Amino acid sequence: MAVKTLKINDIYVAVEEGLTILKAAQEAGIYIPTLCHLEGVSDIGACRMCMVEVEGINKLLPACVTEVAEEMVVRTNTAKLKEYRRMNMELLFAEGNHVCSVCVVNGNCELQNLAVEVGMEHCRFSYRFPDKPVDISHPQFGIDHNRCILCTRCVRVCDEVEGAHVWDIAHRGEECKIISGLNQPWGEVDACTSCGKCVNACPTGSIFHKSTPVAVMKRDRGSLEFLSTAREKKQWTR
Amino acid sequence: MDLKELVEIGEKQRNSAKKIRIHCCNAAGCISSNSSAVKDKLEIAVKEAGLQETVEVAKVGCMKFCGRGPLVQVEPAGTLYEQVKPEDAASIVAVLKGEEATAKTGNANHPFFTRQMPVVLENSGKINPEKIEEYIAAGGYQPLYRVIYEMSPNEVIDELSHSGLRGRGGAGYPTGLKWATVAKMSGEQKYVICNADEGDPGAFMDRAVLESDPHRVLEGMAIAAYAVGANSGYIYIRAEYPLAIDRLQKAIKQAKKLGILGSQIFDSPFDFKIDIRVGAGAFVCGEETALIASVEGKRGNPRPRPPYPAESGLWGCPTLINNVETFANIAPIVREGGDWYRSIGTEKSKGTKVFALTGKVKNTGLIEVPMGTTVRQIVEEMGGGVSNGGVVKAVQTGGPSGGCIPADALDTPVDYEHLRELGTIMGSGGIIVIDNNTNMVDVAKFYMEFCQQESCGKCVPCRAGTVQMYEILDKIYHKRANIADIDKLEALCHMVRDMSLCGLGQSAPNPVLSTLRYFREEYLELI
Structure with missing residues (x-):
């Protein structure tokens, strides 16, 4: 096993070759904010929250998909990155209809936590107030597109872990929408096994257990991690 | 098919050519102003004048002066006619009998023509794009033959690197280096892709090349395939170019029939087949990783690079992807040599460019x-x-x-x-x-609207950022903004440029940043 030594925020880190900057930072206990990243499924570098600066490279790189290299010098928290992340977060809030006070995951929401984390106090951009639907045709779950940030965790977990590929994306740009089946109501999609992995993957209150009151829903992220370690390392314990 | 037979086809074509050739533009621009009818009328007029023995009417590719179409040029005299209407046909033919022209003549010695240096467009407006014999008569496919029988793949790449050709798709990456990278990759299966997803508003260079001289692109791709070790290629072309697609299909069929494409090209062990993939109207599919996803039949979303397509492209195989104009430059470089190509252009940018x-x-x-x-x-x-x-x-x-x-x-x-x-x-x-009657804020707004509609929606800065930039521009344009909005717009531009996933988002703020740099006062006037 080859090892690469690099420096993240002035801390020397030695990690296995082929790992990403994000993994290396996690091993060293350095926090890099993420949103579309989910343990156990492939990374796509879409949310751009984990962007970092690497010395000698004149552009920012997504930590979740950039492999470590020998003598790499990484900075994860410069003033520029902080400002960009905050702005990125504001864009997300302006784009959807994120009303925490009536959301099932208020207090347990990754989007909300990250907004606090990056120091977002208000949104500089005008809210779009898009007209988005809610699909509660599934007997156990619902999806509220108002709260969706298009991270595609549900798409990937359903395709890569469950193997059902119920979810996909339709349209483009701001019209993008997560769809089930062939753009059918979720409850009518035969491929859905009702396993609930997408519910556990969703970072916001978009995919939820039905009849959950406001601010009480908690997601079982551990179950997804359990599945991936069980499969990869054959450890069937939590 | 060997070199002798190839030369024979060319000679036969040249010998069959009549003394006078009336070239009638048959590319999309002129066809839209009724050049097909002009061509038909010209043929009738020639027949009626009894000149069939010495005069032929040929439909050719783009004759370049699109604003004055339909264009007709009589060779070898070089007389140019502009804005030709079908009823002008008789007059154009009558001139050949010594009569006075009533059709509108153009100036073939205008700087518009004389300043040009046709390399990519050397056959454009001269040969019939639907006849492989005419391309062969113009020396076509001889470079491919030479490459296969006289050059090693490395020699081809060296010659190309020496020529200094850089990618014509926009970024200007050295083509020789790109080819060398793909050639060095291990792996049984490699691909060559031609990016013909020309989508910029106001751009029609690649369309003209494909409609006027499709074989040149096929030949460039075949040489590339030989150099990098690929046996399969795709042309990814937008569906909005039906004529170009049609001519490419015909060209591929003709080349296959003569054994110039397909298996055992020129009876050598080199195989190369080309398929066409038609885009479905997404601008982002011009981005190479999105294009590859689209060829694979997936949603045309870009993915982070590295790995670059040279390493892991189509179906995970090493893939060479170049633009139409880049491939169109290959045959002349092989024919005339890298030294010749180097002698054209500036220190760091060699050759010609089609605009x-x-x-x-x-x-x-x-x-x-x-x-x-x-x-x-x-x-x-x-x-x-x-x-x-x-x-x-x-x-x-x-x-x-x-x-x-x-x-x-x-x-x-x-x-x-x-x-x-x-x-x-x-x-x-x-x-x-x-x-000077155009407002630059309006120009920036136009491009931002375009980017906003064409964003694939994968990454947040491009998907949501372009929407907000457009909104601020619209606010400024309608005099509803204040000075803080301009600062906000500028900050957002920098963020979208630095944080977006692919070239579309990274470059979407450019028109705004550029107009802010040179025409800031126009923004301020609207505050």
Whole structure:
């Protein structure tokens, strides 16, 4: 096993070759904010929250998909990155209809936590107030597109872990929408096994257990991690 | 098929040519102004005049002066007719019998033509794009033969690197280096892809090349395949170019029939097949990773690079992906040599570049000029300045990913470096002239609207950022903004440029940043 030594925020880190900057930072206990990243499924570098600066490279790189290299010098928290992340977060809030006070995951929401984390106090951009639907045709779950940030965790977990590929994306740009089946109501999609992995993957209150009151829903992220370690390392314990 | 047979086909074609050839433009621009009817009438007129023995009417590719179409040129005399109507046909033929012309004649010695240096477009407007024999008669497919029998793949790549050719898709990456990277990759299966998803508003260079001389692109791809070790290729072309698709299909069929494409090309062990993939109307599919996803039948979303397509492209195999114009340059480079190509252009940008000259300019059309030609020469000499007597305010290059060149920088030579210094890019080759009646905020708004609609929606800065940038621009344009909005717009531009996943988002703020740099006062006037 080859090892690469690099420096993240002035801390020397030695990690296995082929790992990403994000993994290396996690091993060293350095926090890099993420949103579309989910343990156990492939990374796509879409949310751009984990962007970092690497010395000698004149552009920012997504930590979740950039492999470590020998003598790499990484900075994860410069003033520029902080400002960009905050702005990125504001864009997300302006784009959807994120009303925490009536959301099932208020207090347990990754989007909300990250907004606090990056120091977002208000949104500089005008809210779009898009007209988005809610699909509660599934007997156990619902999806509220108002709260969706298009991270595609549900798409990937359903395709890569469950193997059902119920979810996909339709349209483009701001019209993008997560769809089930062939753009059918979720409850009518035969491929859905009702396993609930997408519910556990969703970072916001978009995919939820039905009849959950406001601010009480908690997601079982551990179950997804359990599945991936069980499969990869054959450890069937939590 | 061997070299002798190839030369014979060419000779037979040349010998069968009649003394006088009337070229009638049959590319999309002229067809839209009824050139097909002009061609039919010309044929009838020739017959009626009893000149069938000495005169032939040939439908040819783009004759470049699109703004004055339909164009007809009588060879070898070189008489040019502009804006020809079907009823002018008899008059054009009558001239051959010594009568006075009533059809509108054009000036073939106008700087619009004389300043051009046709390399990519050398056959454009001269040969019938639907006849492989005419391409062969013009020397076509001999470079491919030479490459297969006289050169090793490494020699081809060395020659290309030596020529200094850089990617014509916009970014200007050295083509030789790209080919060498793919050639060095291990792996049984490799692919060559031709990016014909030309989508910039106001750009039609690649369409003209494909409609006028499709075999040249096929030959370039075949040489590339030989050099990098690929046996399969795809042309990814947008569905909005039906004529180009049709001519490509015909060209592939003809080349296959003669054993120039397919298995055992020229009876050598080299195989190369080309398939066409038609795009479904997404601008982002011009981005190489999105294009590859689309060829694979997936949603055309870009993915982070590395790995670059040279390492892991189509179906995970090493893939060479070049633009139409890049491939169109290959055969002349092989034929004339890298030294010859190097001698054209500037220090760092070699060769010629095809531009689509449009906007508020008198002479619109297609031009091919050596790198280093100044913007002024292009716009004022060749383009004849602004139409309706206006004044040039700026020249936009690079489409929605580019920026503008202000009037006081018109003496800048056009090459990759100089344009970058001015904050714009070469891009694929659209040149849009903007006159003093145009508001630059409106120009920026137009491009932002385009990017906003064409964003794939995968990454947040591009998907949500372009929407907000457009909204602020719209607010400024309608005089509802304040000075803080301009600061906010600028900050957002920087963020979207630095944080977006692919070239579309990274370059989407360019038109705004560029107009803010040169025409800030126009923004401030609207506050």
